[in-house]
Amino acid sequence: MKLSTLFAGCLFASVAAMPAAAHQIVYTTSLDGPSEAPPNISPGTGTAKITVDFDLVTMRVEESFSGLQGNVTASHIHCCTAVPGAGTIGVATTLPTFTDFPSGVTSGTYDRTFDMTDASSYNPAFVTANGSVGGAFNALVAGLDGGTAYANIHTNIFPAGEIRGFLAPIPEPEAYAMLLAGLGMIGAVARRRRG
Structure with a gap:
């Protein structure tokens, strides 16, 4: 198989995936005490799902939790921490807590969308550390993408x-489609070389 045919196939796979490109990225994580710094023995658990919409410049926060000791x-x-998945760092989002987050309880759920163009x-x-609201948004997204935000x-x-x-991004379906297309191209090249 000629290199130009392989290149054309890869280009086609890339172009085919482009219309499916999302303007949202979803990040998820499980919450527990052993993941704290320092780790603790809380029996509490939870989940967090963050959806960043780049067209609307919003961030939807969905959390559920139960079994907390306090x-x-x-x-x-x-x-954003210095090392992905480790360490501690200051708060990036609204203080002292997410707006209307359940308080004084040991279990609950939360779902709210924030306007990320609003300084509040x-x-x-x-x-201030990132120079502007836009800089703060970019830094937060970079931290979410890089595994340095929690x-x-x-x-x-x-x-x-x-x-x-x-938090870590959920791979999008088109990423899997491109992976399969690439593996298919590699398989085709390997078959032709053997034959």
């Missing part, structure tokens, strides 16, 4: 955080 005092996203969606120190639920028994988890 009563909730705050929840927010911290960003961020910790003012995070905006969701954290704080309680009265664990003021530094009872359960947390580092």
Whole structure:
């Protein structure tokens, strides 16, 4: 198989995936005490799902949690640690907690969409550190993409955080389609070389 045919096939696979390119990225994590820094023995668990919409410049926060030892005092996203999946860092999102987040409870759910062009969606120190609201948005997305941002639920028994988890993007279906197309091209080249 000629190199130009292989190149054309790869180009076709890339172009075919382009219309499906999303303007949203979804990030998820599981929340637990052992993921805290320092780790704790809380039996509490939870999940966080963050959906960033780049057309609307919004961030939807969905969290659920149960079994906490303490009563909730705050929840927010911290960003951006020096090492992916480790360490601690200051709060990036609104202070002292997400707007209307359940407080004084040991279990609950939360679902709210934030306007990420509004400075009130961020910790003012995070905006200052990144030069502007736009800079803060870009830094937060980079932290989410790089695994250096984490969701954290704080309680009265664990003021530094009872359960947390580092957020990671969910691979999109078109990423799998491109992977399969690439593997198909490699298989075709291997068959032709053997034959």
